Amino acid sequence: MRPYSVEWARLVDARSRRSSSWDRRGGNRDRLCLAADETAVLLDVKGAGCVTHIWMTPASIEADYLRKLVLRMYWDGETEPSVLVPLGDFFGMGHGDTATFWSLPLVMAPYGGKGLNCYFPMPFSNGARIEVACENFNSEARLYYNIDYEEWPEADEDLGRFHAQWRRQNPTDGIPDEGLTSHQYQHAGRNLSDEGNYVILEAEGRGRYVGCNLNIHNLRCDRGDGENWYGEGDEMIRIDSEDWPVSIHGTGTEDYFNTAWGPNEPFSSPFFGMARAGGATWSGKISWYRFHLLDAVRFQRSIRVSIEHGHANRRSDDYSSTAYWYQAEPHKPFGLLEVEQRLPRIDFPEIAPEPDNDMMALLRTRYSDDQITQFLATR
Numbered sequence: 001m002r003p004y005s006v007e008w009a010r011l012v013d014a015r016s017r018r019s020s021s022w023d024r025r026g027g028n029r030d031r032l033c034l035a036a037d038e039t040a041v042l043l044d045v046k047g048a049g050c051v052t053h054i055w056m057t058p059a060s061i062e063a064d065y066l067r068k069l070v071l072r073m074y075w076d077g078e079t080e081p082s083v084l085v086p087l088g089d090f091f092g093m094g095h096g097d098t099a100t101f102w103s104l105p106l107v108m109a110p111y112g113g114k115g116l117n118c119y120f121p122m123p124f125s126n127g128a129r130i131e132v133a134c135e136n137f138n139s140e141a142r143l144y145y146n147i148d149y150e151e152w153p154e155a156d157e158d159l160g161r162f163h164a165q166w167r168r169q170n171p172t173d174g175i176p177d178e179g180l181t182s183h184q185y186q187h188a189g190r191n192l193s194d195e196g197n198y199v200i201l202e203a204e205g206r207g208r209y210v211g212c213n214l215n216i217h218n219l220r221c222d223r224g225d226g227e228n229w230y231g232e233g234d235e236m237i238r239i240d241s242e243d244w245p246v247s248i249h250g251t252g253t254e255d256y257f258n259t260a261w262g263p264n265e266p267f268s269s270p271f272f273g274m275a276r277a278g279g280a281t282w283s284g285k286i287s288w289y290r291f292h293l294l295d296a297v298r299f300q301r302s303i304r305v306s307i308e309h310g311h312a313n314r315r316s317d318d319y320s321s322t323a324y325w326y327q328a329e330p331h332k333p334f335g336l337l338e339v340e341q342r343l344p345r346i347d348f349p350e351i352a353p354e355p356d357n358d359m360m361a362l363l364r365t366r367y368s369d370d371q372i373t374q375f376l377a378t379r
């Protein structure tokens with residue numbers, strides 16, 4: 001793949017079109033309004049073609065709406081979605097939040113990262129359907145969108161279909177740290193298996209993995225020793241159900257995302273970066289991205305992409321991710337957690353050890369009493 005090449009100058013037999021939320025009455029209300037539990041169809045076309053660009057900006061007075069809005073995409077008349085991801089996570093960052101960052105395929109643009117852009121090409125040969133479902137509890141959501149696509153005479157047979165899958169493990173299954181120094185907790189132990197890893201993607205068929213975003217909420221209380229690094233988790237990519245050792249085995253969390261030495265500063269580049277860096281001593285919420293656009297990860301029968309949650313899977317943090325890949329259909333169906341299980345945790349450093357009445361009142365506007373009890377118990 002050559003993102004900057006003579007292909008820009010090539011003339012092809014195609015027709016450019018757009019599906020958008022423009023005001024059909026000629027006014028300036030260029031948006032959709034989705035009630036709670038309502039689904040809107042944003043694109044529904046027949047024949048062959050390719051989605052070339054998606055821009056969206058959603059809004060709602062309800063908390064965590066970026067995890068409550070769900071994006072679904074279907075190609076060629078399929079009944080199981082090839083894309084099934086919370087809206088915010090699809091565009092590159094989790095935690096139900098946005099931040100300004102850029103990459104080649106995904107951009108969260110100003111103001112405040114609320115201009116959501118996707119440039120992954122999405123070819124199809126016999127129709128495309130894109131939906132957004134509003135799973136808000138009470139309030140409506142508003143959505144402005146442009147979906148740019150081309151109509152083709154036919155699609156080449158060697159073009160895979162675009163897929164995206166969201167996962168979460170909250171928390172990961174680590175070990176207790178009682179009686180251990182931070183260094184012992186985070187660096188001791190050995191692991192020669194991918195069985196306990198956090199799984200980013202499992203897919204069956206022939207295709208190409210093109211990357212992910214990985215979101216981590218550091219749940220461990222800082223002991224004041226400056227050693228609360230959540231990383232050191234090796235990525236392990238098992239191709240075509242191969243035996244151990246796997247074809248692709250990495251050296252640590254920040255290494256997979258092409259950085260080094262435990263960074264905690266936001267950074268953007270075409271293929272990798274850190275949209276959200278967390279706080280001092282790596283506290284709070286972190287968002288990484290890595291795209292394999294020039295360094296293909298290909299598979300013929302299956303792929304399993306996973307990463308240790310801390311060295312040797314010793315840490316218990318809140319992990320979520322969106323994986324992106326192309327493959328020949330049919331794909332292995334996958335689901336999505338219920339909305340209550342998708343909600344982000346409160347960022348613990350923002351809450352006092354014993355929240356006062358005002359803080360508890362604020363928490364109850366966003367979470368149930370059971371969720372608040374869980375949040376406070378796991379601090």
